[in-house]
Amino acid sequence: MTVHAHPDDESSKGAATCARYVAEESEVMVVTCTGGEAGSILNPAMDRPEVLGNISEIRRAEMARAAEILGVQHRWLGFVDSGLPEGDPLPPLPEGCFAREDLDVATERLVAVVREFRPHVLVTYDENGGYPHPDHIRCHEISVAAFDAAGDPDRFPDAGEPWQPLKLYYSHGFSKKRIIAFHEALLARGLESPYAEWLDNWPADRSDPGERVTTRVHCADWFEVRDKALLAHETQIDPTSRWFFVPLEIQREIWPTEDYELVRSLVDAPAREDDLFAGINERVAMRPAV
Numbered sequence: 001m002t003v004h005a006h007p008d009d010e011s012s013k014g015a016a017t018c019a020r021y022v023a024e025e026s027e028v029m030v031v032t033c034t035g036g037e038a039g040s041i042l043n044p045a046m047d048r049p050e051v052l053g054n055i056s057e058i059r060r061a062e063m064a065r066a067a068e069i070l071g072v073q074h075r076w077l078g079f080v081d082s083g084l085p086e087g088d089p090l091p092p093l094p095e096g097c098f099a100r101e102d103l104d105v106a107t108e109r110l111v112a113v114v115r116e117f118r119p120h121v122l123v124t125y126d127e128n129g130g131y132p133h134p135d136h137i138r139c140h141e142i143s144v145a146a147f148d149a150a151g152d153p154d155r156f157p158d159a160g161e162p163w164q165p166l167k168l169y170y171s172h173g174f175s176k177k178r179i180i181a182f183h184e185a186l187l188a189r190g191l192e193s194p195y196a197e198w199l200d201n202w203p204a205d206r207s208d209p210g211e212r213v214t215t216r217v218h219c220a221d222w223f224e225v226r227d228k229a230l231l232a233h234e235t236q237i238d239p240t241s242r243w244f245f246v247p248l249e250i251q252r253e254i255w256p257t258e259d260y261e262l263v264r265s266l267v268d269a270p271a272r273e274d275d276l277f278a279g280i281n282e283r284v285a286m287r288p289a290v
Contacts, residue, residue: 001029001119001165003110003143005098005135006036006081007063008233012243013130014123014171015070015226016219017258017276022071023222026277029073029117031110033139034098035059036236038083043238051235058235065232069225073117077109082134099134103141108156110146115160121276122147123260126170126209144168147264166280168264175210176202178255182246185254194242213259215273220256223248 002018004010010018010030018028036059041047051058060076067074082097093099098106114122124143129136149155151164176199183195227244230237237243260276262269269279 001031001114001117001121002123002171003031003033003139003146005033005125005129005133005139006039007032007059007066008036008230008236009136010063010072011066011070011226011229011233013125013173014258014260015229016222017217018072019070019222019225019229020217020219021276027073027117028071029075029113029119030067030070031075031077031113032063033077033106033110033142034079034081034135035076036081038081038097039236041235043234043236045238046235055235059233062233062235066229069229069232075113075117077106077113079106079109082138084133093134097135099138101138103145106138106142107145107149108159110142111150111156112159114146114150114165115163118163119165120280121167121169122165123169123171123276126172126212126261128209130171130174130209140170164266166266167262167269167276169215169260169262169276170212172209172213172259172261175213175259176208177210178259181254182250185250186246189250192245194245209261210259212261214262214271215260215276215278216257217260217276218257218274220252223251 002010002014004013010032022028035056037056039059041052063074079098079101080096082093082099085091085093122143125136125140127140129140147165147168151162153162179195179199183193183199186193230243231239262273265279267279
């Protein structure tokens, strides 16, 4: 189970991994915390009044197409997008938005989905949300809380029969090392790189989340599926943007994995993994549900 803040996050963070596991006959569920109602239209071709006026329904339809492409099951948690506050000082978040939702209320809703789907692995964002959007940070908070609570019969007794996932991961798709590798690969081939400014402006005090990676899942054969799912989110993804600047053959050669940090495990797992299910197969057949 992967837990995301908004529709389209599932296609930009770990989508090839999901597609690989689906192809290998694992059940995969994507949970989306909000409807993305406050998201801007980032694709100029979709920036039309009739799209903006119907953004909630359109984003739901985009998510359905992406889930179909990836082959995953999908659930909405039903919270309201908080938007991305801008300004100095930052304005307060709107009443009723996800980031201001009571932590126990939001956690219980996710716990109910975990107990119903019964995943062995839960994947979410790190404590910075992958990037510091308030919904991403809240997504992290409820995912970690749900991992701890789902197997506890005393927590949220109305949310279904207890079920304890065995491993919790943070996804780390935007490491500095990965960006440098693509930047240098493009330049070495005489191609233009879209990453020079990004690297030049990387804050000196900002750590590289790639340094925390423990698990690299080889999924290059599913990069094309990932891109198709990403493009299904037409309001959010400009097909001419830097998402697609690096040809797939270069991506497969230079960085054929999607990367994760194992932060909690109830099974014996190696310090360096190539599989989110490492150490689980030995336990699945014999473990109790709680």
